[in-house]
Amino acid sequence: MDLRGAVVVVAGAGVSGLAAARALVGIGARVTVTDSVPSRLVDLPDGAVAGSEDALPPGTALVVTGPGRRPDHPITRLGVPVVGETELAWWLGAARPEPPAWLVVTGTNGKTTTTGMLEAVLRAAGLDAVACGNIGYPAVDAVLAGHRVLAVELSSFQLHWSPSIVPAAGVVLNVAEDHLDWHGSMDAYAAAKARALLGPVAVAGVDDDRAAALLAAAPAPRKVGVTLREPRAGELGVVDGVLVDRSFGEGASGHGTALLPAADVEPGGPPGVTDALAAAALARAHGVGPEAVRAGLAGFRPGRHRAERVAEVGGVGYVDDSKATNPHAASASLAAVPGRVVWIAGGLLKGASVDDLVARHAGRLRGVVVIGTDRSEILGALARHAPEVPVSEVVAGDDGPMSSAVRRAAALAEPGDVVLLAPAAASMDQFRDYAARGEAFAAAVAALAEVPA
DSSP states (O other): OOOTTOEEEEEOOSHHHHHHHHHHHHTTOEEEEEOSSGGGOOSOOTTEEEOOTTSOOTTEEEEEEOTTSOTTOGGGGSSSOEEEHHHHHHHHHHTSSSOOEEEEEEOSSSHHHHHHHHHHHHHHTTOOEEEEETTSSOHHHHHHTTOSEEEEEOOHHHHHTOTTOOOSEEEEOOOOSOOHHHHSSHHHHHHHHHGGGOSSEEEEETTSHHHHHHHHHOOOSEEEEEOSSOOOTTEEEEETTEEEESSSOOOTTSSOEEEEEGGGOSSOHHHHHHHHHHHHHHHHHTTOOHHHHHHHHHHOOOOTTSSEEEEEETTEEEEEOTTOOSHHHHHHHHHHSOSOEEEEEOSBOTTOOOHHHHHHHGGGEEEEEEOSTTHHHHHHHHHHHOTTSOEEEOOTTSSOHHHHHHHHHHHHOOTTOEEEEOOSSBSTTTSSSHHHHHHHHHHHHHHHHHSOO
C-alpha cells in the first residue's frame, strides 16, 4: 500500500503506536492518533494530530491498531483495513533495497528469553542484529534504524494483526491456555501462533504436543524440531548433557554438531534449555556457525523477574518469577524449584484454567498465598486438588497486596523452603505490569529481612 498522502489512523498511543505514527509521518502519511484514554494523546510526533475513538476521519485508508484491540473491536467493522505496528514494519522493510531478515519467536512461554538468546548469538556471529517486537523495542523502529537481522518476539495479538509477515525462519516454542478471553478459543489462539511458521524454515518445540502439531501442519519446506531428548535427524536436542544440532550440521561422526553443555545455559532447567535450542535453530537457519552459537548462549544472562533469586531470609529462599503470567509458565517455574514451596499466585487469569497446574504440583506445596482479582478460581482449584495445603487469601483492605502476601508466605515457610512468586496470571489488576509486581515482591522481601526475628 502506498501511504504517501494517505489518511491513516493510529489507534493507541502506547509505545508501538507512537513508533508507528512517527514512521507514517516520515513517509508522508496524514496521521491521526486516537486512544481510549484521551489524556495519553500528548507529545505526539510532529505532524500527527489527536483524534477521537468515536469516528474515523473522512477518507481514512488504513488503521494501525495497538495489539490489545480484539478482533471483534468496533473499529474492525468500519470497512477500513486494520493492521498492527509489526505489519507496518514488515511493509516498510519489504520496500527497502535490502529488506532485513526476520527471525520470529512466539509461544505461550519463553519468548523473551529465546529472543534475547537469539540476539546474543547473532551478535556473537558479528551480525548487525537487534531484538525487537514484543520485547519492548518496536519492530518499526528496528526496521527504520536499518538493522540487517531482526530477532522479533511476536505475541499472538501481534501475529493476528500482521497477516503478511513471512519470516525467514520462525519458531513456536509451546502452546498452552492463554489469552482465551481475547482470541475466543484455543483453536484461534493456536492459529495466530502458527503464522510464525509460514516461512522457508519452521521450528517448534516438539516436546509440546500442540506446537508439534502446528509444525506438522506448517507449509514450510524445512521443518525443524527442538527437543530435550536425543535428537533425531532434522532436530536439535540433548545428548549426554550437551546441546546437539542434527538438523543444520551432522558433525564429523554423523551424530550431530555439539553446541555447548546444558549446564552452561542460563536460565537453567528444561525451559531454559528448550529456549536455547530454539534460539540455536533460528540462528543456524540463518547460517550462523556453531562457534557463535556456543559463545552467544554461554554469555547470555536472562532479564529481571525470570526465576530471579531475590534473597534468603531465615533459611528460606525467595524467588521472583513474576514473568510467569499464565499457568503453563507457573508450572515450569514450580517444577524448577527443588524441595518444598510456598507459592504466591493470582492476578488476571485471562480465561485460563488452573486445575491441572494445582493438581500437578499439590504434593510439593507447603502453602499457598492467593492475591488478585481472579482469586476465587485459584482457591477453588486448591480446594479440589490440594485440600490439605494451608491457604491464605489476601483481600482488599490489606496493607499492600504484595507486602501482605510476602509476610503471610514467610509465616507458612520453614527453613529450606522456597517462597516462589509465580502468579500464573497477568498483573494489571493490582500492578502496572509484571515488572512492577516483581519489584514489589523484592521490596517486601527486603522489608522482611529488616525485621528482627
